[in-house]
Amino acid sequence: MIDKMFYKKLLKSTFSIPAEITFWDGETVRYGDGDPHFKLIFRDVIPKGELIQDPSIAFGEAFMDGIIDVEGDLKEVVASMYRSQESFLGNGKIYAHLLKKISNTAKRSKENVAFHYDIGNDFYKLWLDETMTYSCGYFKNPDDSLKTAQQNKVAHILKKLNLQKGQTLLDIGCGWGELIIAAAKRYGVKATGITLSEEQYERVKERRVEEQLEDLIDVKLMDYRELKNQKFDRVVSVGMLEHVGQEHLPEYFQKVDELLEMGGLSVLHSITSQKEGATNSWIDKYIFPGGYIPSVSELVNHITSNKFFLTDLESLRRHYEKTLDHWAENFENVLDEVKKTKDERFIRMWRLYLHACSASFQTGNIDLSQFIFTKGTNDSIPLTREYMYNEEKCG
Structure with missing residues (x-):
């Protein structure tokens, strides 16, 4: 009673x-x-x-x-x-x-990434789109398919990078390789992808051979902090910063500064919050151990503190809500296949994760932000934002 x-x-x-x-x-x-x-x-x-x-x-x-x-x-x-x-x-x-403050060392970061991403490529193939892109899509039209939205997102980011043929591109947290493959094919850049996931690493190696891009694409199974003595014209990171942890945010931007050529440009695509210190202990325990959602003001502060020039900031909150709705629907449609390898508790956990995240974006509890910043001034960027929306001009 x-x-x-x-x-x-x-x-x-x-x-x-x-x-x-x-x-x-x-x-x-x-x-x-x-x-x-x-x-x-x-x-x-x-x-x-x-x-x-x-x-x-x-x-x-x-x-x-x-x-x-x-x-x-x-x-x-x-x-x-x-x-x-x-x-x-x-x-x-x-x-x-109440959350345990455990530092995301290189070893722990690899363990945390494996916890989520190495569930198995076969599992993700069931409900992601054909590009195996596991981040926010970009819906030019409300009725775009998930695959179209993911291809739109890659194209949108590549335009923001203002790529020129022969340039070098680093993708920190390259996933299954869709962005670096598109960059190499469309713009003729030399692209390097870094991942901590063995499942993703093996698939990217297969894809570079399938696409006959061995001369333009390299992929490394390593922590981005371990990359030494290399410089890139462009650095991009999509959906990786959320795994860094609050105390390691300064380290991320210092490393990008080290990796970028003077005048180089970086695009950062990350889930963000309105206020510093946003946490969810259930997500931390069951979905993304060691994760942290930074606030927009935190990231702007880190960008400017490292003397980068912030040139653009865009919110894609509603796009991520739609993306998650697609994933949730796809997940329900393949339950018979999921049940062959996963138990009911796992299924209910994943169902809650997808729907709760969509709700969080819908209500503005969290956001998705894309930042463009340069190391030093870069006057090669077009004067207006029109270049981000025009039809692609490949190098």
Whole structure:
């Protein structure tokens, strides 16, 4: 009885829209005015101490274990929690001190990347698009397919890099190689990709042979910090900075400064937050160990502190929401295949991850930012942003 009173008080202010809750004893309670948008079913009690200590992990694990079920749109449930000013889940920042502060050394970074990306190429092939691009797409049109959006994103970044034939390009965190392959084929640049994922490394090696680009593409299985005695005209990083960790952000920009030629240009594509210190302990434990979402102001400060010239900043928040919606739909469509190698707890974990991230972008809890900055002044960049949107002119 005491547990239920605690739950009722907690849930009263959790949702921004009408909701229906069914408790473990069958009692049903409605919150908010109007018809409920979704229904939450508690199969059992979550100890209130766990909810108080860390609501993100308590809620996430309860969903993974089937203690909580959802009837309705899971994304809408999480978005409603984020939108509610009084939600126990929306105030996750106050629990940030509970996260273990473990430095992302080169060894630990490799372990963290393997934890997420080395689940297996076969798994990612099931629900990513054919390009195997695992980052925010770019939807020129609302009805663009996922593959088109990912190809648009690569083209958009390559335009921002203002590539010229014969230049050298470094991709820090190259994934399965789509960007460096496109850069070599379209612009005739010599592209080097770096990854910590053995699965990605092997696939990029295969692709450079398949595309007959061995003379233009190199790929290395290493930590970017270990790259020595090389300079590049362009440095790009897509969806990698989130794995660096807050204390290593200065090191990242110092390394980019070391790797860039004077007058060189870098494009940084990263998930960002509005405020410094954004954390989610469930994501840290189950999805991206050692991850950290930097704030826009943090990154601008690091860019300018290293005497880089910031020339452009663009938000792609709504594009990442659409990307995640595509991934979530694809994931549900291939569940029969996923179930051959993954158990129900893993499936529920991945379902929550995809829908919760989409909700987070939808509500502005997190953003996706693309920065362009140069080492020294660079007057070869066109005077207006028109070059980013014109049809590609390959070198």
